[in-house]
Amino acid sequence: MSDTRRRVAAQVDATPGIHFNALVRTLDLAPGQVQYHLGRLRSTDEVAEQRLYGQTHYYPPTYDEWERRALALLSRETAADVVAVLLDEGTARPSAVAERVGIARSTLEWHLGRLVEQDLVRKRRDARNRVHLELTCPEETARLLRRATPSLPGRLVDRFTRLVDNLLEE
Amino acid sequence: MGGVHDSGLALSLILAGGGSLLLVGLAAAAFVQRRSRSYLLVTLALATLLLRTLAGTLTMNGVLDATLHHTAEHALDVALVGFLLVAVYTARSDRARATGAGERR
Numbered sequence: 001m002s003d004t005r006r007r008v009a010a011q012v013d014a015t016p017g018i019h020f021n022a023l024v025r026t027l028d029l030a031p032g033q034v035q036y037h038l039g040r041l042r043s044t045d046e047v048a049e050q051r052l053y054g055q056t057h058y059y060p061p062t063y064d065e066w067e068r069r070a071l072a073l074l075s076r077e078t079a080a081d082v083v084a085v086l087l088d089e090g091t092a093r094p095s096a097v098a099e100r101v102g103i104a105r106s107t108l109e110w111h112l113g114r115l116v117e118q119d120l121v122r123k124r125r126d127a128r129n130r131v132h133l134e135l136t137c138p139e140e141t142a143r144l145l146r147r148a149t150p151s152l153p154g155r156l157v158d159r160f161t162r163l164v165d166n167l168l169e170e
Numbered sequence: 171m172g173g174v175h176d177s178g179l180a181l182s183l184i185l186a187g188g189g190s191l192l193l194v195g196l197a198a199a200a201f202v203q204r205r206s207r208s209y210l211l212v213t214l215a216l217a218t219l220l221l222r223t224l225a226g227t228l229t230m231n232g233v234l235d236a237t238l239h240h241t242a243e244h245a246l247d248v249a250l251v252g253f254l255l256v257a258v259y260t261a262r263s264d265r266a267r268a269t270g271a272g273e274r275r
Contacts, residue, residue: 110204153199160196161204168208168261 004029008037012047015149016059017071022151023058053114067144069118074141074148077158078103079111083135086121087142091134104165176230183226190219211257218250 011027012018020038024031038058041047048059050068057072073079081101086092092100098108112133115121120141124132135141150158197213222243229239 156196157199157203161200161209164200164209164212168257 005037012058013060017057017075020056070120070144074145075150077150077155086135091132103162104169107162107165183223187223194220208257211253215250215253218246222246
């Protein structure tokens, strides 16, 4: 295996779920070069690819489909904060989660939409039809949360939406 | 003296341009995710800051004359204020849509 290809594979191993652009930036290589090596690594099953919400993420091949999707979502700072609260509380009402994370209800709902869609979080209704949130697989999620690495652009967009939602909150 | 003034102006334009470009980029990325009217309005408001720098650069290079530049800057202020006011006014209904209010939680 070429030296460059080994570097690409090592970086994917170190930061599972990394985006293509982040790979190019961290390794300081030309996009074409990274694309070529990723193609070769994928054809030999040394790297797995996952497209989610318009972005392509790369993983070591040991991650299964659910783990890949979960890791991609957990690399979003706000989603990770929400999941951390649920790990701590077990089950919680949405209003309590929003308050503990310190985000507007609209910010929470947007992230919950994806977390529920990808089967990380479940909405359960009680006898009075009130929604309670809980993690579908707490242990697995806790393990993945430790491996998730938020990217700088992702962090900035998350903080921007947090600020705007808070400002526009009634 | 004129040289100092010019380089100070150039530096301000570069800093304002770079900063507002970053902000507009963030706002656009947030709008692409949320697709809500509030985010569109915030993006447009921030875009007027970028246009201010553009107008300043054009004037500095003699493309835009000083009077027109002055009018343009104030017209952009009007646009910025307008976008923010509409964003604030419509925040309640947009928020209701974002959180699915009406549905019992």
